[in-house]
Amino acid sequence: MAFFTKKKLLLVGGLAVLLVGSQAAQAAEATLKAVSVQFKIFVSGKEVKLDKDPVVIDGSTYLPVRALSDALGQYVKWDDASKTISLSSFPAISNEFTLKNPESIGKVYKEGGFSSLLHLPSDPDNVFYALADRGPNGDLTVDGKAGKAFPLPDFEVRFFKIELVAGDIKILETIKLQLPDGKIDAVTKKSTITGLPNIKGDEVAFNEDGTPLSTYDPDGLDLEGISYNPKDDTFWMSEEYSPSLVHVKRDGTIIARYVPKGVKEKLVNAQTPIFDTLPAIYYKHVSNRGFEGVSISPDGSSLFVAIQSPMAVPDKKAGDTSRQLRILKMDLNTQAVVGEYAYTAEDATQYPKVAQKDLVISELSALSNQVVLVDERDKLAGAEAQIKRIYRADFTNATNLLGTEVSDTLESLTMDAMKEKKINSAEKTLVVDMAKLGYKYEKLEGMTVVGKRQIVVVNDNDYDVSYVDGKLVLTDVPTQALTIELAADLK
Known part of the structure; x- marks a missing residue:
């Protein structure tokens, strides 16, 4: 801390900050008067522009701590419970890698759509697994019905082993998901599966030309997250349709699919072994906003899976305005759900052009069986982006909502x-603000940890296509991975 006396600025420890918020103001003498002043503030010879003028109270000058901390290259956090301020250094982007000349997957479409990223501690620091989602698709409205167009309905769901080297994303291996031995998919007529909706209730589905899609795939998956269990050398993936968790072998063979109670009977023709052990309420997720991020604790004991946005509970209006997202916890030893917790998104009213319903969780990366990194983002890109953040979420003191009345009304x-109601959501601490680092893309969707001080992220480029006024257009958005170096160890 430092004191600013009249027109002299005294720096202590290289940091000149004195915070006066509502708590400090209440403690001041009632007779004290704040006078706005226009002092110039310089950091390393560069003038700092503040959004609010400094004020002088009883001979001392007070500055907004957040503006000054930004200028000093520091994050600032105010803890209302302990009435403390903490500052930490900004991280930095150290390298970027691009998927150059991606392979064709049919028609004008090329490989991409990376929706998740995973690093295994046993692999080299530049080798990862990346997950593709359900294939090229786009929003389309036909005769007043909004839905999704699937220009490649026979697209086979896959994930990749990749290497980041010399500015390139190199695909080392493409692994397609496949049904257990002897099982045949209804659409591909092979063991591989598609990314098509399971049933008509999932989404209104169209062909590329806007005609209704006549084929659904009860085994289809819209994959969004990938995690790894070191205990049995298997992957667990999250997907949006049911929503569900999918247990997968290293070679892509599906072991089992876990869905909300009541959903199994809707998938009567599925060839995948299905267990309806997840809470039934998760079937009330908003369409295309199912399970997004999934991660397993390093010891292989706990799995965390996040719903992308607030659910339609009790209705869509409530979900659209809610700040509460849900994260489930599964005991992998018993494969039973043992916890349900609230994760509170940022308040969208504090940011221009951001709707509350568009603040979503895109990825998780577990640091322990109680602490998880959470990728929280808005729908904006480039200079308009407000929230592209990675938080440390601690569930140690979070309220377990599983089986309670609150779970029905969260x-x-x-x-x-x-x-x-004395409900504690996960305690959030900001780790990386990607918007402040100049992040370009809307869909910050893949995130993983390497060692103790590096985070690697990748964007979902939606296969470089979009639908505008019912027509397909190329977006020129590449698939790009970034390495981020932190100033302190993750723990």
Whole structure:
């Protein structure tokens, strides 16, 4: 801390900050008067522009701590419970890698759509697994019905082993998901599966030309997250349709699919072994907003899976305005769900052009069986982006909602109601603000940890295509991975 006396600025420890918030103001003498001043503030010879003028109270000058901390290259966090301020150094982007000349997957479409990223501690630091989603698709409205167009309905769901080297993303291996031995997919007529919706209730599906899609795939998956269990050398993936968790062997063979209670009977023709052991309420997720991020603790004991956005509980209106997202915890030793927790998204009203319903979780990366990195983002890109952040979420003191009445009403609860009911959501600490690092893309979707001080991220480029006014257009968005170096160890 430092004191600013009249027109002299005294720096202590290289940091000149004195915070006066509502708590400090209440403690001041009632007779003290704040006078706005326009002092010039310089950091390393560069003038700092503040969004609010400094004020002088009783001979001392007070500056907004957040603006000054930004200028000093520091994050600032105010903990209301302990009435403390903490500062930490900004991280930095150290390298970028691009998927150059991606291979064709049919028609004008090329490989891409990386929706998740995973590093295995046993692999070299530049080798990862990346997950593709359900294949090229786009929003389309036909005769007043909004749905998704699938220009490659026979696209086979896959994931990749990749290497980041000399600025390139190199695909070392492409692994397609496949049904257990002897099982045949309804669409591919092979063991491989598609990314098509399972049933008509999932989404309104169209062909590329807008005609109704006549074929659905009860085994189809819209994969969004990938994690690894070191205990049995298998992957667990999250997907959006049911939503569900999918247990997969290294070679891509599906072991089992876990869905909400009541969903198994809807998938009567599925060839995948299905277990309806997840809470039934998760079937009330908003369409195309199912399970997004998934991660397993380093010891292989706990799996965390996040719903992408607040669910339609009790209705879509409540979900659209809610800040509460859900994260489930599974005990991998018993494969039973043992926890359900609230993760509170940022308040969209504090940011221009951001709707609350568009603040989503895109990825998880577990640091322990209680602490998880969470990728929280908005739908904006480039200079307009407000929230592209990686938080450390600690569930140690979070309230377990599993089986409680609150689980039936979480999305409708205001922040005041959460406090009144004494519901603690996960404790969030900002680790990386990608928007401040100049992140370009909308879909910050893949995130993984290498060692103790490096995070690697990748964007989902939606296969470089979009639908505008019912027509397919190329977006020129590449698939790009970035390495981010941190100033302190993750723990």
